Amino acid sequence: MIQIRQLQKAYMTGATPLPVLRGVDLHIRPGEAVAIMGSSGSGKSTLLNIIGLLDSHDSGEYHLDGQEVRALSESAAARMRNRLLGFVFQSFHLLADRDAVENVALPLFYRGIARKERNTRAVAALQQVGLGDRLDHLPNQLSGGQKQRVAIARALIGEPRVLLADEPTGALDTTTSDEIMDLLLGLNADGLTLVVVTHEAEVAERCQRTIVLRDGQVVSRGAPVDASAP
Amino acid sequence: MMGLAEGWSEIVRSWWRQPMRTLVTGATVAWGIFMLILLLAAGTGLENSMRWGYRDDAINSLWVYPGRVSALGAGTQRGRRIQLTDADVHTAQDLPQSIATTARFMLPGTTVIRVGSRTSSFSLRTVSPEHQLIEQTLVRSGRYLIQRDLDHYRKVAVIGRAVATFFWPDGDPFTTPLGELIAINGVNFTVVGVFEDVGGASEEQMVYLPITTARVVWGGADHVDMLMFTVDEHDAEQAAIAETGLRTALSGRHGFSPTDRRALRVRNNMLRFADVQQVFGWLRSFTWAVGLGTVLTSVVAVGNILLISVRERTRELGLRKALGATRWDIVRMVAVQGLALTLTAGCIGLVAGLGMVQALALWLPDNDYIRDPSVAPDVAIQAVVALSIGGLVASLVPAWQAARVQPIVALRDA
Numbered sequence: 278m279i280q281i282r283q284l285q286k287a288y289m290t291g292a293t294p295l296p297v298l299r300g301v302d303l304h305i306r307p308g309e310a311v312a313i314m315g316s317s318g319s320g321k322s323t324l325l326n327i328i329g330l331l332d333s334h335d336s337g338e339y340h341l342d343g344q345e346v347r348a349l350s351e352s353a354a355a356r357m358r359n360r361l362l363g364f365v366f367q368s369f370h371l372l373a374d375r376d377a378v379e380n381v382a383l384p385l386f387y388r389g390i391a392r393k394e395r396n397t398r399a400v401a402a403l404q405q406v407g408l409g410d411r412l413d414h415l416p417n418q419l420s421g422g423q424k425q426r427v428a429i430a431r432a433l434i435g436e437p438r439v440l441l442a443d444e445p446t447g448a449l450d451t452t453t454s455d456e457i458m459d460l461l462l463g464l465n466a467d468g469l470t471l472v473v474v475t476h477e478a479e480v481a482e483r484c485q486r487t488i489v490l491r492d493g494q495v496v497s498r499g500a501p502v503d504a505s506a507p
Numbered sequence: 508m509m510g511l512a513e514g515w516s517e518i519v520r521s522w523w524r525q526p527m528r529t530l531v532t533g534a535t536v537a538w539g540i541f542m543l544i545l546l547l548a549a550g551t552g553l554e555n556s557m558r559w560g561y562r563d564d565a566i567n568s569l570w571v572y573p574g575r576v577s578a579l580g581a582g583t584q585r586g587r588r589i590q591l592t593d594a595d596v597h598t599a600q601d602l603p604q605s606i607a608t609t610a611r612f613m614l615p616g617t618t619v620i621r622v623g624s625r626t627s628s629f630s631l632r633t634v635s636p637e638h639q640l641i642e643q644t645l646v647r648s649g650r651y652l653i654q655r656d657l658d659h660y661r662k663v664a665v666i667g668r669a670v671a672t673f674f675w676p677d678g679d680p681f682t683t684p685l686g687e688l689i690a691i692n693g694v695n696f697t698v699v700g701v702f703e704d705v706g707g708a709s710e711e712q713m714v715y716l717p718i719t720t721a722r723v724v725w726g727g728a729d730h731v732d733m734l735m736f737t738v739d740e741h742d743a744e745q746a747a748i749a750e751t752g753l754r755t756a757l758s759g760r761h762g763f764s765p766t767d768r769r770a771l772r773v774r775n776n777m778l779r780f781a782d783v784q785q786v787f788g789w790l791r792s793f794t795w796a797v798g799l800g801t802v803l804t805s806v807v808a809v810g811n812i813l814l815i816s817v818r819e820r821t822r823e824l825g826l827r828k829a830l831g832a833t834r835w836d837i838v839r840m841v842a843v844q845g846l847a848l849t850l851t852a853g854c855i856g857l858v859a860g861l862g863m864v865q866a867l868a869l870w871l872p873d874n875d876y877i878r879d880p881s882v883a884p885d886v887a888i889q890a891v892v893a894l895s896i897g898g899l900v901a902s903l904v905p906a907w908q909a910a911r912v913q914p915i916v917a918l919r920d921a
Contacts, residue, residue: 352833358829358830359831372823374524387831387832387833392513
């Protein structure tokens with residue numbers, strides 16, 4: 278599903294390039310649940326952004342669903358994000374003036390689907406994440422866990438093949454974190470490929486595989502480990 | 508993708524996000540168009556007022572008055588009075604630019620007109636049939652003077668409505684006088700026609716007589732005190748050439764310098780009107796420039812507000828792109844919001860402006876400066892087109908800014 282070879286990425290700090298990813302190799306199969314761990318500045322979020330076609334790499338290869346993403350135009354990348362990928366962010370990123378249904382339906386708007394069908398599918402997605410009774414609630418009327426469920430419903434509505442979650446439990450309490458992870462792993466059990474960036478070992482432990490990054494390089498790609506270990 | 512109702516709902520929602528800002532920006536645009544419409548209507552009113560001033564005489568007419576010699580030249584004598592004659596009328600007639608020619612002979616002393624026991628001193632004009640075209644006289648009953656009246660020295664008169672009303676107060680002003688006699692300085696003339704004049708009441712206090720008859724009755728020989736002729740109404744240059752030609756010919760005959768403007772005074776309506784028209788052309792351009800400047804200022808305000816809005820919505824725009832919006836989707840979203848605001852406010856200003864113009868046209872008292880202010884439909888359409896283009900251009904800059912937002916921005920936060 279995701280095949281990355283010798284991926285390099287540097288950001289410019291003034292005139293000096295600051296390497297963030299230094300030759301990352303990664304292979305994620307369809308249906309896998311993979312956690313990416315690493316300390317702050319290790320490059321895990323940058324890697325997730327590149328996997329999610331939100332950022333570009335400088336060199337190396339990245340094939341998503343068999344397609345080399347470097348060849349994609351901006352519009353083609355947008356379409357691929359819309360159809361193949363679902364995003365869940367730490368701070369939810371819901372539109373404050375839209376209710377739960379409208380927030381969830383947003384990806385389908387960019388697929389050219391009529392409002393009626395968008396709303397029907399959004400209601401179904403919200404029911405799937407257990408928010409059938411919060412359809413017309415605005416984000417500020419929802420708890421943190423509920424907001425993240427809305428975000429997950431939004432990621433699911435386009436029936437993506439891969440769900441990318443950046444610290445999905447970072448802003449939640451332990452109980453709610455468990456619930457959200459239950460939800461995400463349940464979706465993974467149904468065949469959805471799951472990539473979670475986290476700094477929480479408890480979250481990573483629940484995934485099938487953990488990739489650990491340090492200074493832009495993969496230092497471990499096996500079973501869950503303690504990311505804070507030297 | 509998006510139905511009309513949904514599109515409008517999105518636009519209205521974007522307005523409600525900052526209602527006061529939307530209101531103030533919209534009011535700026537509406538005010539701009541309102542002022543443009545008022546300015547254009549005022550310009551039209553001024554122009555109408557000017558045209559009204561010319562309503563009495565043909566615009567394409569030249570009026571020639573003999574004067575006294577003022578410039579010294581070979582064979583000239585300063586202060587000598589010029590006397591025009593029928594030969595000068597024929598000279599005017601023979602000019603290649605001349606269309607209709609007429610002349611007047613002025614009666615010496617005071618004119619006394621009497622019908623039965625009623626006496627007055629209405630003005631008298633002794634003319635030829637072509638005069639009707641030049642003065643724009645509207646014959647309402649009977650007829651105007653004809654060539655046979657002149658050829659046979661007939662004692663006939665065409666009188667104005669005011670004259671008819673004065674002498675026949677109990678009868679119909681247009682039918683009663685026909686065939687009746689009026690005595691002019693003791694000489695009887697038969698009324699053959701009654702006229703009205705677009706020049707108003709003073710022009711209707713007038714009596715027209717055949718010039719040939721008047722000269723025979725009151726001893727005018729072949730004298731002419733004033734001559735008038737018309738030229739092609741579409742060619743001001745021809746009017747200037749005709750004036751020069753006439754001056755040259757008459758100066759030779761009467762012995763004065765062709766450049767002596769006091770010896771021969773010419774009121775060239777065509778040139779005067781062309782000058783005034785040019786002034787109004789400039790005024791129209793100036794009005795458009797000022798009006799469009801106002802509109803431009805207001806659409807720049809829309810662009811400014813959109814830029815601020817785009818900056819405030821960076822996170823949302825990034826998120827939308829992360830979820831699949833293309834650049835074009837974002838450009839369209841922002842541009843449509845700006846254009847909709849511009850057009851909605853502009854149409855409100857347009858309707859308010861047109862309403863105000865209508866009200867002014869209805870309620871403005873008669874005056875010499877503004878007459879029938881109005882805005883032609885095509886001008887209103889041009890204003891809306893200008894507004895649309897302005898609104899679109901002003902919206903495209905912030906729309907392009909919005910489209911450049913990187914989706915990664917949506918992820919990079921607390």
